[in-house]
Amino acid sequence: MSYFPFLKHFSSKFFFRLIFSVLFCGLIFSSVPLPARTIELLDNQSFDKWEEGVPYYWVGEQTTLAVEDVQRYEEEVKDGDYAVQLINEDERWRALSSVPVTVEKGRKHTIDFSIRGQGEIQAGIYYAGETHWENIIYSVETEEWETHKVEIKVEEDCEEAELVFLVRNTDSALDHLQLDEVSFSFDDALVQDTMSVFGVLAFIVGLIYFLSKIPALSSFFHYLPPVVWCYFLPMFATTFGIIPDTHDLYSWLVSYLLPFALILLLLSADIKAIVRLGPKAIVVMLFGTAGIVLGAIISYSLFRNLLGEPEAWKGVGALAGSWIGGSANLTAVAAGVDVEGAILAPFLVVDTMIAYSWMGVVIFFARFQEKYNKRFNIDSSIIDDLNARMKEQNKKIQTRRPTTRDIALIVGVGFTLAIICFRLGGPFDEAFSSAWESAFGDFEGRGALGDFVGAFGTVFSPVTWAVLFATAIGLILSFTPFKKMDHAGATSIGYYVLFMVLTGYGARADLSQMLDLHIYIAMGIVWILIHGIILFTGLRLMKVPLFFFAAGSQSNVGGPPSAAIVTSVYQPSLACVGILLGVLGSIIGTPVALLTATFLQTIAPGA
Numbered sequence: 308m309s310y311f312p313f314l315k316h317f318s319s320k321f322f323f324r325l326i327f328s329v330l331f332c333g334l335i336f337s338s339v340p341l342p343a344r345t346i347e348l349l350d351n352q353s354f355d356k357w358e359e360g361v362p363y364y365w366v367g368e369q370t371t372l373a374v375e376d377v378q379r380y381e382e383e384v385k386d387g388d389y390a391v392q393l394i395n396e397d398e399r400w401r402a403l404s405s406v407p408v409t410v411e412k413g414r415k416h417t418i419d420f421s422i423r424g425q426g427e428i429q430a431g432i433y434y435a436g437e438t439h440w441e442n443i444i445y446s447v448e449t450e451e452w453e454t455h456k457v458e459i460k461v462e463e464d465c466e467e468a469e470l471v472f473l474v475r476n477t478d479s480a481l482d483h484l485q486l487d488e489v490s491f492s493f494d495d496a497l498v499q500d501t502m503s504v505f506g507v508l509a510f511i512v513g514l515i516y517f518l519s520k521i522p523a524l525s526s527f528f529h530y531l532p533p534v535v536w537c538y539f540l541p542m543f544a545t546t547f548g549i550i551p552d553t554h555d556l557y558s559w560l561v562s563y564l565l566p567f568a569l570i571l572l573l574l575s576a577d578i579k580a581i582v583r584l585g586p587k588a589i590v591v592m593l594f595g596t597a598g599i600v601l602g603a604i605i606s607y608s609l610f611r612n613l614l615g616e617p618e619a620w621k622g623v624g625a626l627a628g629s630w631i632g633g634s635a636n637l638t639a640v641a642a643g644v645d646v647e648g649a650i651l652a653p654f655l656v657v658d659t660m661i662a663y664s665w666m667g668v669v670i671f672f673a674r675f676q677e678k679y680n681k682r683f684n685i686d687s688s689i690i691d692d693l694n695a696r697m698k699e700q701n702k703k704i705q706t707r708r709p710t711t712r713d714i715a716l717i718v719g720v721g722f723t724l725a726i727i728c729f730r731l732g733g734p735f736d737e738a739f740s741s742a743w744e745s746a747f748g749d750f751e752g753r754g755a756l757g758d759f760v761g762a763f764g765t766v767f768s769p770v771t772w773a774v775l776f777a778t779a780i781g782l783i784l785s786f787t788p789f790k791k792m793d794h795a796g797a798t799s800i801g802y803y804v805l806f807m808v809l810t811g812y813g814a815r816a817d818l819s820q821m822l823d824l825h826i827y828i829a830m831g832i833v834w835i836l837i838h839g840i841i842l843f844t845g846l847r848l849m850k851v852p853l854f855f856f857a858a859g860s861q862s863n864v865g866g867p868p869s870a871a872i873v874t875s876v877y878q879p880s881l882a883c884v885g886i887l888l889g890v891l892g893s894i895i896g897t898p899v900a901l902l903t904a905t906f907l908q909t910i911a912p913g914a
Contacts, residue, residue, distance in 0.1 A: 348408040348416075349470065349491045353387035354379070362391055367469045369404035369433045377403060380485050385421040385452045390487035393474045395426070404469040408491070410434055410461045413499050415551075418457040418470065419490040422447055426477035426484040430457045434465035447484060454488075461493075496551040504550050508810040511540050512803070537806045538667045541813035550814055560811035562770055564804050566777035567725035569871060571717065571801030572882055573781025574790050587851050591859040592888045594845025596631055596895065598838035599863055600903050603627045606834040607907055613826050620911045621646035622654035624904025626831075629658050630838075630864045632896020640900045653827045661831035662864050663812055665839075666873065669857050670809075673876050679853045687852040690878060709796035717797050720789070724780055725773075732773035739772075774867050778886050809872055838864070854878050862888030 349364065350356075356363035357379055366377065376394040384390040395401045410416060410432060418430045425448045431440040441457050461468075470491045477483035498504055515536045519528040545552045607623045616622075621644040628640035637658070641651055680687045709717075784790065839860070846856050854877045861870040867889030874885030 346495045347490065347492045348410075349405060349489060352489050353385075353487060354389050354391045354489075355387040357389070364406050365391075365403065367404035367406045369402055369438070369469050369471050371401045372403050372474070376401075380482070382482075384485075385423075385487035387487075390485045392424075392483055392485050393426075393428075393472070393477065394483045395474045395477050396479075396483075398475055400429070400473040400475050402471050402473050403486075404433065404471045405491070407467040407469055409466045410464070410468040411493065412461055412464045414493040415458050415460045415499075415553075416491065416493045418459070419454065419488075419492075420472070420486060421452045421454050421488040422484060422486055423449055423452045423481075424477065424484040425481035427475050428484060428486075429473040430455075431471050431473070432459050432461065432468055433471050434461065434468035435463045438471050448481065450481060452487070494551040494553070495548060496545075497549050499551065501554070501556050504554055504556050504814075507544065507550055508541060508807060508814070511544070511810060512537055512806050515540070533806075537809045538670055538813040541810040542663075542667070545814050552815055554814070557811040557815055560808045562729050562773065563722075563725055565770075565808050565871070566728045566773050567721045568801045568804040568808060569774065569777045569882055569886075570721055570724050570781040570784070571792075571797045572805065572875060573778065574785050574792060574797055587849055588855055588858055588884055588888060589891065591842070591845050591849055591851060591855040592862050592891065595838060595842040595859040595863040596892070596899060597845075598841035599627055599630045599834075600899065601841060602834040602837035603903050604906065604910075605837055606830045608910060609833065610826060610830040611910070611912055614830070616650060617912050618646070618650055620904060620907035622650050623907055624900055625651060626654045626658055627903045628896050628900035630662065631899055632863075632866065632893040640896075640904065644901070644904050653824050656824055657827050657831040659815055660828060661835050663815055665835050666812060666861065666865055666869055669860055669873055670876055672853065673857065676853045676877065683847065683850075685850055685852055690852055690854060690881075713792070713795035714800075717792050717795065717800055720792070721797075721800075725777065728773040728776040728780065729769070731776055732769035735772050736769045774871060774886055775890065778871075778882075805872060805875060812869065812872070835864070854881070858885050858888055861885060862892045865889070866892065 351362060351364040354362045354365075361374060361377060362379075366374070370377075372393065372395060378392040378394070380390040380392040381388070391403075393403060416432060418432075420430060422428055422445065428445050428447065429440055429443065431438045433439075439459055439461075441459055443457065445453075445455055447453065470489075472486065474484055498507055515533045518524055519533045541550070544550050603623055603626075607620060611619065621641075624644050625637050625641040625646055629637035679685065842856060842859055845859070846853070849855070854874070857873050857877045858870065858881075861873040862885060865873065867886045870885030870889040871882045872885075875882040
């Protein structure tokens with residue numbers, strides 16, 4: 308008997324067309340010259356060029372270190388032939404700066420650098436008569452290279468700026484501090500300021516829905532619904548340098564607009580029907596978790612020798628934590644396996660690229676729900692019943708044209724509650740983490756179960772709590788007179804805001820990064836496809852609608868926020884199902900990923 312009975316429903320022609328389409332798209336993509344996303348401001352980034360005993364392009368006017376305290380270093384450097392050794396055993400800061408470079412007002416400049424040895428270091432930019440810092444002091448005491456990133460927004464144009472590194476308290480026990488592989492760059496996106504980026508995203512949503520109502524384009528949007536383009540067009544805008552791939556606006560959209568949208572969309576929720584979905588949704592979600600675990604093992608087995616890093620298994624384990632629960636789980640697992648920043652960095656790119664791209668794929672499948680149910684004779688009565696009850700409920704209350712008073716009430720109440728949720732999220736997260744640490748912190752270091760119990764208080768984030776509060780408030784309001792807001796435009800406003808949040812997710816997925824880390828990206832693609840196959844197998848075995856595929860996948864790979872978005876695209880009334888499954892993923896993510904990392908260690912090269 309076949310382990311994948313659903314394969315008999317697909318012909319060889321289908322698989323041939325699928326493979327051909329993937330190869331053709333890959334050929335087209337690889338032939339398109341993508342623009343450079345960042346402008347590098349430095350030369351001699353790896354300190355390989357030296358003139359008269361000092362590194363070329365360095366020792367600018369802001370340098371206060373003596374020349375003899377800036378030495379060439381040759382032992383186990385991070386990149387190239389040499390690194391620079393910085394010596395300052397005093398408690399007072401002393402600086403090494405670059406030669407003058409030009410910085411531009413309004414752009415976020417990024418400083419990347421690798422450091423090891425013993426001492427303290429800060430990175431900043433000198434312009435307009437003073438040095439600007441991010442107020443982060445890195446205390447270093449290690450023989451391994453650590454990679455750090457500092458982002459500083461420049462407030463004035465300056466042609467005589469200098470990159471500055473301050474050091475103090477170095478120690479000869481670890482050869483003081485060694486600095487290497489320095490990058491000083493800024494994003495060259497056409498649009499940079501917050502309101503302009505927001506305007507671009509709003510324009511994209513408006514244009515998509517304007518075009519979708521043109522009769523001549525109806526068949527096009529039938530196969531590629533507007534919500535798909537709300538994700539992919541911002542991704543293309545990022546890739547081709549129109550908007551940046553990192554911006555504070557994107558986090559703001561999730562932090563504030565997602566709770567706002569959820570509150571409005573949950574006003575019409577049917578609690579009884581949602582409870583009926585619970586058991587099957589959990590089982591399918593666990594199939595997705597199994598897919599992440601097996602995908603990690605199989606993909607790492609295939610690519611471990613190509614990665615060229617013996618301890619890459621640590622990064623794979625940390626990424627498994629993210630793809631089972633979320634970013635907080637990644638952090639917890641990374642700390643548990645003690646992964647270095649340089650090893651983890653490429654997996655963070657994979658996390659962003661593959662997770663957000665997969666989110667777009669899952670959203671794309673939403674339009675095939677009815678065809679899937681008919682093709683595989685799926686009983687969709689649970690979801691159909693829920694939708695029928697919602698339609699009947701809407702008929703009982705006459706929908707009216709929204710007035711200014713209605714819109715003011717919807718926006719005012721929605722934003723007020725969203726802000727309350729966000730403000731409560733931070734303090735509640737700190738209080739919960741602190742209380743859990745006090746009660747169960749001693750369990751860490753006592754095996755996988757002990758690590759899970761000890762670290763459980765850190766697996767949530769302020770945004771997760773804000774989303775949970777918004778879900779609870781939306782459900783509570785569905786039993787109050789505020790429910791009538793649903794019939795004065797609340798749902799339409801909620802959907803629009805949700806699509807704006809979706810554009811923020813799409814904008815983070817910069818396709819150009821795929822070319823820089825092709826081996827890691829290829830491993831991530833194999834990994835996520837294994838997750839999809841196993842999840843789809845669970846879907847067929849359980850004989851449930853395609854909605855459960857979206858809920859099961861995004862509750863793992865995406866976490867509560869994106870699970871809420873994607874499940875809302877499939878079934879508007881079931882956003883809270885995605886949230887609750889996402890919370891379950893956050894709970895089990897750390898221990899399952901730690902166990903996965905432990906197994907990966909046994910098959911690592913040289914183990």
